[in-house]
Amino acid sequence: MHDIRFIRDHPDQFDAALARRGAAAAAAELIALDERRRALVTELQAGQARRNDASKAIGAAKAKGDHATAEMLMAEVAALKETMPAREAEEKAVSADLDARLSAIPNLPDTDVPDGTDESGNVEQKRWGVPRSFDFTPREHADLGPPLGMDFESGAALSGARFTVLRGQMARLERALGQFMLDRQTAEHGYTEIAPPLLVRDDALFGTGQLPKFAEDLFQTGDGRWLIPTAEVSLTNLVREQILDADRLPLRFTALTPCFRSEAGAAGRDTRGYIRQHQFEKVELVAIAAPEGSESLHQAMVGHAEAMLEALGLPYRRMLLCTGDMGFSARKTYDLEVWLPGQNAYREISSISNCGDFQARRMNARYRPAGEKATRFVHTLNGSGLAVGRTLVAVLENYQQADGSVTLPPVLGPYLGGLERLKADR
Structure with a gap:
């Protein structure tokens, strides 16, 4: 606003x-x-x-x-x-x-955001990791996954296109990834874990900018509530219509939740595989900050998301988004793109944005600086730390073996009960 x-x-x-x-x-x-x-x-x-x-x-x-x-x-x-x-x-x-x-007017871009009309105007700032050299032709996860428990046919039979059933070892791997990320973000980066509602009212989605402009991208229930497209909605609205004391800031929240998106604006994109689903899991990061601290906090949040990829040994690059590729509520956004050898391309796995006071004005979320009577609007920040399904895809493609099995990152060992490799269920 x-x-x-x-x-x-x-x-x-x-x-x-x-x-x-x-x-x-x-x-x-x-x-x-x-x-x-x-x-x-x-x-x-x-x-x-x-x-x-x-x-x-x-x-x-x-x-x-x-x-x-x-x-x-x-x-x-x-x-x-x-x-x-x-x-x-x-x-x-x-x-x-x-x-x-x-x-209905989008947030204004920061002065250091590059100009551009679409993703071609984004600026690469960093690369980490060297993509693995294969002595065989690496396969995409959509081909690699089904023998290992990624069941596209059952998902489509149950719910239609863009739904998937994960079975056995594959379901366990997705659960392990989510728990690993959540534990790291809380224990190492100072986020408070939240278990938020998955259904919200109109005013919550208005507060974070999804309504009224992007209603077609959402799922609405028969009683008028909405399934969250991301836990950003629930977490950011925790400070809705509040006046916070300055000494409480910054607040850091994280949640591992299902997310629901109609993908109305993505018709024909990634229809094959597990990249773009109507239902998926994500570890969300949200911060509420005083204006003078939001830029440094934004940089820190990018590092918190990058740390997950580095711990998993997944090569990635960091992109500063241009003015034409940023989301509606963002004033500055970094995307992290993970390397997918099966696609021979980097694909988005996390988007971390500083929204300034744009969402706070819509939510009437303020703070009172120490020693002052007047209040000011807080700054809100959000990002993925990480999208669990896309991380699963990245693990499958980067750790695949010639025989169709997939070795697993050692850091996941405590979450997998000794499982070190995914093998075809014969």
């Missing part, structure tokens, strides 16, 4: 930032709406004050026996009672229109 006061004071700067995101100029239209809203508020306040004054004066006139003045004042009060409801309705409509327009 944007601050209309900032737009009034810096219209050219606001429009220039929108242009960097490929959005049309909006400042003049928003300012005109705001001026109309403020004029109506002033008119209503003046009318209410006059009605109160006239009502008091009626009693005084009657007490003096000045019936003519009393009748004139009564007529004035009656006229105000007739006209003010229409003005109140107009003010509500203009305010709702302004809020709707403000809520």
